[in-house]
Amino acid sequence: MTRLLLLFLLFLQALNGVAQVKVKPIKSFHIEVKEPSDIALHPNGGSYFIVSDNGFLHEVSMEGKIIRTADFEGFDTESVCVKDSLIYVVEEMVRRIRVFRIEDFKLIRTVTIPYQGGRNKAYESMTYNPVRNKFILLTEKDPIYLFELDDNLVVTNEIELKKIARDISAATFYAGHLWLLSDEDRQIIQLNPATYEVVKRWVIPVHNPEGMAFNDKNELIIVSDDMEKIYVFDAKLFLQ
Amino acid sequence: MKLRITILLVAFSSMIQAQLTLSNGQHVLEISGSLSTYYNHRVIKPDATNQNKNKDRFRLRDAQIQLEGRYKNVLEYELQVDFVDLASSSSGIIDPENPGLMDAYMVYKGLKFVDIQVGYGKLFYSRSSLVPFIYSPYWQRSELVRGNVFSRRDVGVTLMKGFWRQQVNVYAGVYTGLGELSLRGDNDASGQPEFAGRIDFAYPSRYRYRDIDDKVSPIPMFTVGVNGRYANKKLPENVGFPSFSTGEYGLKVINGRKYTYGFDASVQYMGFSAQFELHQLLMYPDRLNDFLYQGIPEAQHEGFVMAGGYTIQLNYFSKKLKSIASVRYEELDLNDLVPGNSRRLSFALAYQIKGFDSMIKFQYFNILREETVDPLRWTEQFRIGWQYNFK
Numbered sequence: 001m002t003r004l005l006l007l008f009l010l011f012l013q014a015l016n017g018v019a020q021v022k023v024k025p026i027k028s029f030h031i032e033v034k035e036p037s038d039i040a041l042h043p044n045g046g047s048y049f050i051v052s053d054n055g056f057l058h059e060v061s062m063e064g065k066i067i068r069t070a071d072f073e074g075f076d077t078e079s080v081c082v083k084d085s086l087i088y089v090v091e092e093m094v095r096r097i098r099v100f101r102i103e104d105f106k107l108i109r110t111v112t113i114p115y116q117g118g119r120n121k122a123y124e125s126m127t128y129n130p131v132r133n134k135f136i137l138l139t140e141k142d143p144i145y146l147f148e149l150d151d152n153l154v155v156t157n158e159i160e161l162k163k164i165a166r167d168i169s170a171a172t173f174y175a176g177h178l179w180l181l182s183d184e185d186r187q188i189i190q191l192n193p194a195t196y197e198v199v200k201r202w203v204i205p206v207h208n209p210e211g212m213a214f215n216d217k218n219e220l221i222i223v224s225d226d227m228e229k230i231y232v233f234d235a236k237l238f239l240q
Numbered sequence: 241m242k243l244r245i246t247i248l249l250v251a252f253s254s255m256i257q258a259q260l261t262l263s264n265g266q267h268v269l270e271i272s273g274s275l276s277t278y279y280n281h282r283v284i285k286p287d288a289t290n291q292n293k294n295k296d297r298f299r300l301r302d303a304q305i306q307l308e309g310r311y312k313n314v315l316e317y318e319l320q321v322d323f324v325d326l327a328s329s330s331s332g333i334i335d336p337e338n339p340g341l342m343d344a345y346m347v348y349k350g351l352k353f354v355d356i357q358v359g360y361g362k363l364f365y366s367r368s369s370l371v372p373f374i375y376s377p378y379w380q381r382s383e384l385v386r387g388n389v390f391s392r393r394d395v396g397v398t399l400m401k402g403f404w405r406q407q408v409n410v411y412a413g414v415y416t417g418l419g420e421l422s423l424r425g426d427n428d429a430s431g432q433p434e435f436a437g438r439i440d441f442a443y444p445s446r447y448r449y450r451d452i453d454d455k456v457s458p459i460p461m462f463t464v465g466v467n468g469r470y471a472n473k474k475l476p477e478n479v480g481f482p483s484f485s486t487g488e489y490g491l492k493v494i495n496g497r498k499y500t501y502g503f504d505a506s507v508q509y510m511g512f513s514a515q516f517e518l519h520q521l522l523m524y525p526d527r528l529n530d531f532l533y534q535g536i537p538e539a540q541h542e543g544f545v546m547a548g549g550y551t552i553q554l555n556y557f558s559k560k561l562k563s564i565a566s567v568r569y570e571e572l573d574l575n576d577l578v579p580g581n582s583r584r585l586s587f588a589l590a591y592q593i594k595g596f597d598s599m600i601k602f603q604y605f606n607i608l609r610e611e612t613v614d615p616l617r618w619t620e621q622f623r624i625g626w627q628y629n630f631k
Contacts, residue, residue: 054313
């Protein structure tokens with residue numbers, strides 16, 4: 001009877017984990033930022049930029065200590081990305097992109113991109129796609145839209161990513177691929193940056209993954225909002 | 241033909257994206273809502289006096305509109321209305337599980353050390369009550385927590401604070417004590433409020449008020465909570481409480497002192513989840529002829545009455561099958577001066593067409609044992625229907 005129950009439980013568990021590759025982190029550690037929602041690598045490779053749900057932009061050491069905080073209090077900041085000498089921060093609820101200079105952490109530009117979907121189902125991730133020379137801005141869910149923006153942050157294209165995942169919580173570009181992160185599905189999704197077609201998927205054992213970046217040590221960094229931790233994966237696992 | 245239309249509607253529902261958000265950059269307002277309807281079949285007791293024909297029915301359960309707003313980082317508000325219950329409550333009875341006005345409150349977040357909620361809404365008492373109904377595979381909450389034993393909503397002020405990455409949450413408030421009937425605007429003749437408080441703790445991260453592990457947690461998570469409430473509503477002679485305020489079992493408001501306390505726990509891991517919840521009422525009715533004493537001599541009841549019960553729920557979410565299976569058992573003793581208690585078993589199956597936002601739900605109820613003070617006409621019920629949220 002006990003064996004039958006065990007087999008039944010294993011069968012049920014198998015139903016929740018088929019058809020994707022599973023990977024494990026090599027280490028994890030707490031960070032000082034409360035409710036972190038996304039992460040991006042500094043162009044010099046020596047630190048990260050992290051935004052938090054409560055509206056702050058921080059520069060953080062590789063060990064997770066806050067180095068400096070921008071003199072700015074936003075409104076539900078959900079994404080951060082870096083291009084050249086500028087940091088782009090996305091405020092989900094109010095549909096804004098804030099542009100900061102890396103050098104002095106000063107806010108230099110604000111752009112509003114209207115979107116009428118759910119207030120917590122709007123812009124959740126942003127990155128730059130050098131293959132198509134566009135910024136991409138993705139809505140979280142219901143539906144998942146990928147908007148292409150030019151360098152002036154003007155929307156030039158709109159694509160619906162149907163059935164790609166239940167939600168998208170982060171995006172980044174690395175090693176010639178576009179990478180998306182799904183919180184609800186706990187998946188990393190590799191996309192072809194020219195066509196936005198799915199190439200491969202991995203399941204990660206991280207609770208509430210909200211942010212993603214690759215660093216110069218060939219590591220993939222995942223930020224967990226609820227756990228307020230960074231999880232480090234060997235990037236080679238994703239490039240085979 | 242009906243089957244074809246149903247299939248078409250269900251298929252179409254997965255393509256609808258109906259939420260709407262308005263923003264001027266500082267003020268954000270979201271409009272959402274939900275609709276649900278089911279068919280109910282009851283197995284009536286083989287009793288000649290109970291063979292009326294109202295055993296089966298279609299029912300529109302929800303027709304709700306919800307407005308949720310936020311102004312900067314300092315103010316949040318919510319207004320939620322159910323038109324079905326607004327229409328049906330003209331008789332004077334308010335369904336405590338689903339009242340016409342469901343939420344109408346503001347939360348001030350400008351003080352960094354504490355948030356203040358004022359208005360009408362759910363009391364922070366009972367974890368199961370705090371789980372939004374749209375996230376349940378069931379068509380009805382357990383009898384213990386659906387608002388007939390203690391009120392689920394009231395008008396008042398709540399102070400709330402989260403600590404340690406929201407793993408510890410503390411709530412304390414003062415309310416009219418009349419529960420859902422507070423909407424009528426009448427105070428009761430005692431002039432006394434009700435006080436309520438709750439503290440919950442979660443590990444290894446914050447734990448939302450949800451029953452189903454739809455994210456298939458990769459780590460085991462648990463939460464425990466304790467809560468209590470107190471009211472001392474001693475009425476003047478020859479005066480009663482406003483109509484219907486005492487509830488179906490006469491327990492929600494009593495003439496005298498009442499202490500209510502409860503414990504709850506929830507765990508989840510890899511799609512499995514379980515909840516346990518217990519509540520106890522300790523009542524000191526002021527008058528010896530109070531019906532709660534059941535006509536028993538004072539020497540026997542010693543001036544107090546107890547009631548309460550517990551509920552256990554086990555759930556499994558299959559992402560691949562897009563389905564939830566759940567079983568729930570509860571025991572409820574409405575009066576410890578009367579021998580026996582009631583025991584109920586429920587089973588639920590839900591198929592997610594589009595997550596919780598479009599879901600076919602089936603629930604089976606079975607009364608294993610009923611209490612003499614609460615005889616029922618039926619022994620089993622079957623409900624099947626469709627829940628659709630535009631949010």
